[in-house]
Amino acid sequence: MRIAILGTGPVGIALGNAFIAAGHDVVYGSRSPEKDGRPAPVTTTAIAADSADLILTALPGAAAISTLEAVGDDVLAGKIVLDVSNAVTPEGALAYPNDSVGRLMQERFPDAKVVKSLSTMYHGVMTDPTALGATTVYVSGNDDDAKNVVKSLLSDLGWPEASQFDLGGIETAVGPEHYIPLFFMTLQAVGAPVFNINVVR
Template sequence: MRIGILGTGHVGQALASAWARAGHDVVIGSRRPGDPELLAKLEGLLAAGARIEDSAAAAAHAEVLVNATPGTASVALLRTIGAPALAGKVLLDVAVGFLADGTLSHPVVSLGEEIQRAFPETRVVKTFSTIDRGVMVAPDSLEGPSTVFLSGEDAEAKQVVHGLLADLGWPDDSVLDLGGIATARGQEHFADLFVAVARATGTYEFGIRVVLPAAGQGVAGG
């Protein structure tokens, strides 16, 4: 599959590397694709077969476009690419926006919702907002199974993303579809609990697991 990844930070690099190893055709989008310092930083990805282009070229290449940019800049960057270029594409959004003081930049809604509203013809799917980049690409690094979530309006787009998660090692029973894009709020707003858990445990390399009642033990309606 042709994957475009917007963002050259740690998350973008981890996903690009893992999907390139899985055999996907990966192009990384950057505002400075010819910068020697950037090329040196991404030398390993280039050796693995990924390519670096500008953001518009990465979007044009992509069947699935991944937003791994800082959440405070994501909508503005996508506007530079333009709604016509994004129409019909699956946009896998992993970003969470933080302000300088560490608080969320989207405390009422979610970045995923803002992207969907700004680009109504784009098929936005939110995922990976509840885990660190290392766990994203190596779920088997944890001691036990973990849960990863999907939010979005388009069922077919979510199936495409589900397949890409499988390529990273996520089994079917670890993927939980939460429903429409409004449920992305829960994924993104988990960031506060994520940071607290990381501080309490001394690591960002952890997952969470949705554990259901034993058969016959559930109480309807909580």
């Protein structure tokens, strides 16, 4: 499928490379499309989003909704938006305490199909999950068909079905997003980003 990745930081580049390796057609949307070093064509966010079946927001979470507003409601209508972002302040605190950028994005763009996933780990784990053994990737979203498309993309990244934990509707994105302080604390204690959590039951 054709995937527009909005954002050309380390997360967007890592996911783009992995999707290209899995046979997908990737285009980047960026406010600075002229920069080099991206693994796929780069254009404006609006043109990239308009051309794609799925739009992935690999942006700072606090900037994700305003970036989509610049893309436009009409471009987003009916499209799947996979939000992998976390909204934190420059100090690392939650920018939307007791809420989530995922839920706010769905509220702001009711005609898009927002799915939250992949926001709970380092990008090197997103694209090489089984190097750690079995761990968990959460999925939240209101539209089951859109979640199934995202789950198929997670499989393409190497996440076994048994590792894909469907939390429910987009209101459950508050859980993974509020995990981010624990991610940061664990990162400091471990001293390296290659870790993840596994739900054991």
